[in-house]
Amino acid sequence: MVEHLGWESVFFLNVPIGIIALIVATRTVTESVSEVERQLDVTGLVLGTMALFFVTYALIEANQLGWGSARIVGSFVLFAGFLVAFLWWELRNPHAMMPLRYYKIPSFSAGNAVAFSVGMGMFATFFFLTIYMQSIHGYSPFKSGAGFLPMTLAIIATAPNAGRYASTHGSRAPMTFGLLLTGVGLVLLGVLLTPTTSYWLLFPIYLAMGVGLGATMAPMTAAVMNSVGPQRAGLGSAMTNTSREVGGVLGIALLGAILTTELKSAFAPAVAGLGLDPQQLAAVSEGARHGSLVTAGIGLTPAQSAGLQQAFNDAFMKGFQPALVFAGAILLIACVIANRLIPGRETVEQAHAAAAADHKEPVPVEM
Known part of the structure; x- marks a missing residue:
């Protein structure tokens, strides 16, 4: 679709x-009813959105405007102000969209921290891996998407089994295993990836990372939802999704800042000796700021085009490699959090033993 119809x-x-999901959900999902009437938290929504907007804008535009520019510094100041106001309002609002008291529950806070880390470390990496495959290897949009199929299929195969395992043995083990596998995979990409790396070297790493993500996501959601009980399961799921989405937004901005900072510093000296005129240099530099290379339609000779491509490839990798290692480190930290705070087998066994002693069915427990 992207290749033929546009992005x-x-x-x-x-x-x-969405239509299929709506039809299936209305026929199969049982409605959960809360004893407390809920109201829309408009003020919290506005404050949280503004905080997220200003920090994202600052991280994305800092490389072009300069980290010390008044606009960037002002954006960070506004982010801090809106964030403090958001937290203050959520603590005092009885109908808060993000009830902060739930973060006192270890499995709830740990599950959301993991969701945020997965969004920041892994999902943001998909964006830059796509740029790598298209800009460095010259893949088409379709071929780039097909390159992720091993990861996608591994997630599909692993996630249901991980969910069943978590329901019996707790979420700690699959989450620890999955985050470790995914984090190590990102670090390996950061160490091994070069402009000439074969896809067949990436294939087993993608496959392992898919298994890791599949082992993490379902148990993570189960741990958060069970930590707040069935009446708040919808709220728990929504907060997990929010954490993941916010992590993805900030991850793209932060990893993009790392990549473009290094790319800019390495690319400018490399093209200085290629004999480009000011107009050509301006067009090439503008594309490089956004992670792409402009060579067509600006009157370059074949030697200049080849030299620019080589310079761009080397400069891109100097920024991409530390970004991948940073993303992997985030997931490894999340692995430690999950291992320390997510309930495991012993919690499930204790709950089931207590239920059996009372001649009842096993009850839902934190996973």
Whole structure:
């Protein structure tokens, strides 16, 4: 779709999926009813959105405007102000959209921390791996998407089994295993990836990372939802999704800042000796700021085009490699958090033993 209809067309793909999901959900999902009447937290929504907007803007634009520019510094100040106001409001609002008291529950806070880390470390990496495959290896959009199929299929195969394992043995083990596998995979990519790396070297790493993500996601959601009980399961799931989405937004901005800072510092000296005129240099530099290389339509000789491509490849990797290692480190830290705070087998066994002693069915427990 991207290759033939444009990148905007990808958003229409979600329409039939959403319709099918709505029909299935209305027929199969039991409605949960809360004893407490809920109200829309408009003030919290506005404050949280503004805080997220300013920090994302600052991280994305800092490389172009300069980290010390008044606009960037002002954006960080506004982010801090809106964040403090958001937290203050959520602590005092009886109908808060993000009830902060739930973060006192270890498995709830740990599950959301893991969701945030997965969004920041892993999902943001998909974006830059796509740029790597298209800009460095010259893959088409379709071929780049097909390159992720091993990871996608591994997630599909692993996630249901991980969920069943977590329901019996707790979420700690699959989450620890999955985050460790995914984090190590990202670190390996950061160490091994070069402009000439074969896809067949990436294949087993993608496969292992898919198994890791599949082993993490379902147990993570189960741990958070069970920590707040069935009446708040919807709220727990929503907060987990929010943590993951916010992590993804900030991850793209932060990893993008790491990548473009290194790319810019390495690319400018490399192209200085290629004999580009000011107009050509301006066009090339503008593309490089956004992680792409412009060589067509600006009157370059074949030797200049080849030299620019080589310079861009080397400069891109100097920024991409530390970004991948940083992303892997985030997931390894999340692995430690999950291992320390997510309930494991002993919690499930104690709950089931207590239920059996009372001649009852096993009850839901934190996983």
